[in-house]
Amino acid sequence: MTSSTTPRTDPELLDDLRADLTDAAFGVDEVHERLGDLAAAALGREQVLPARRAVAGATDPLGVLIGCFGLGLPTAADDLARALPRTGVTGAVRLGVVEPHGAHVVATCDLRPYGDDAGHAWWVASDPTEHARSEPLPVDHVLGIGGASTTLASWTPRTRVARALDVGTGCGVQALHLSGHADSVVATDLSRRALGYARFNAALNQVDWDLREGSFLEPVVGEAFDLVVSNPPFVITPRSGDVPLYEYRDGGAAGDHVVAALTQGIGAHLAPGGVAQLLANWETVAGQDWRERVGAWVEASGLDAWVVQRDVQDPAEYAELWTRDGGHLPGTSEHDALVGAWLDDFASRDVAQIGFGIITLHRPTGERAPFVDLVEATGPVATPMGPTVAAGLVARDRLAGLDDDALLDTAWRCAPDVTTETHATPGASDPNVIVLRQGGGLARSVRLDTLDAALVSVCDGDLTARQSLTAISALLDVPTGEALGAGATLVRRLAADGLLLPE
């Protein structure tokens, strides 16, 4: 099954539509308020019934637009005409955002407001969601804004850049964010339909992108960028067993090869100082650590790498997730056949776990060996994470150029969001567990021994780490060389994640 055409970009009609959506207050906060907390939260979980009830019989412009474009409800043509007075039903049909059905119209796309923390407000069109269709998705489905889109948007540093690239732009959600801080944006996709939506969204939101059709990095051969973002089609999909190959999630290769190839290939397109931010899934073979596999990819890139594994699933959980994502629900023979195909595929490579994470790559500006940092952080993290990623890259870049002597000769202070937590056995005079906790960023917690705790307690930017450790070693009766070695390791680790800052 494939889909129909995408909306058209008639400039005059788009001017009308933009003005109508503005007048109807079709914005993120207003839609939330119109639906109420309960329905808005349910919609966030893709449960549409409360939202349908909230706008049932609505004739106010905002309620009509939510019902028509957000929920895919058949809408009385007269109501839509009142909600879009300039565009009119005729204009909406000409734009290709609705189709007439007698006295009603039905949206041909999902259209919703979207924004960022910097105060940008946009509208984003994509294919109707699964609940608006009530049937499994077609393979050329163009995805709207989902959890993966907002995760990547959150983790992307928003430093001002000259040239930015979005690989696999889909409806253009990442490109919208890039428009806020990049002088020029190139966006690529293999899907002509996705590029159709991206073109429509760019025009509706009055931003200018260089849209290019082609596979991954092929459309930008020989070009370099300051920032590359990609929420690629990373879903590991069996190549047999009649499993649908959805364009939005399948990159056309077995296992996790799509992400491996992108990670290894991106270096050719990063300018000095440039950053690439990718979402990824990776396979972990039984008995292996995930760091071995992902570490080999990032080493082959020749770039600095900072990889955060955020979650893991076993093959059955993964199969269930992506079978449901395509609209195949448990209890059907199709569902069981698909889950079986996934299990066979993973078993053929002895895969025990699938990791979900974020890969950040960076090209150093000077000559030095690349740093590689592969960590797990499965709990809640700061929102947005972009400032933490930007600060973490600066810290790691600096640390990569500091040998242990230089590190020890620096005065360090604890970041303002860092606290210590002590635990003692009842009745004990001294704590037996001391934990350092980071309030923001990756929300790190680090268990400290007595020497570590003593060092951190005097990190107020006054003494250098060497001065502090020399005094602490005498106090604790530890050989100074040993204390300096252990202290340097701790400072390096805490400074990389922003728990310690150089004075």
Ligand SMILES: C[S@@+](CC[C@H](N)C(=O)[O-])C[C@H]1O[C@@H](n2cnc3c(N)ncnc32)[C@H](O)[C@@H]1O
């Ligand atoms: C998961 S969607 C991401 C969409 C959007 N960037 C976001 O963040 O939500 C992946 C996108 O990659 C595109 N894609 C699939 N195979 C591709 C390929 N070989 N080269 C470039 N893009 C591809 C799909 O059409 C889809 O738009």
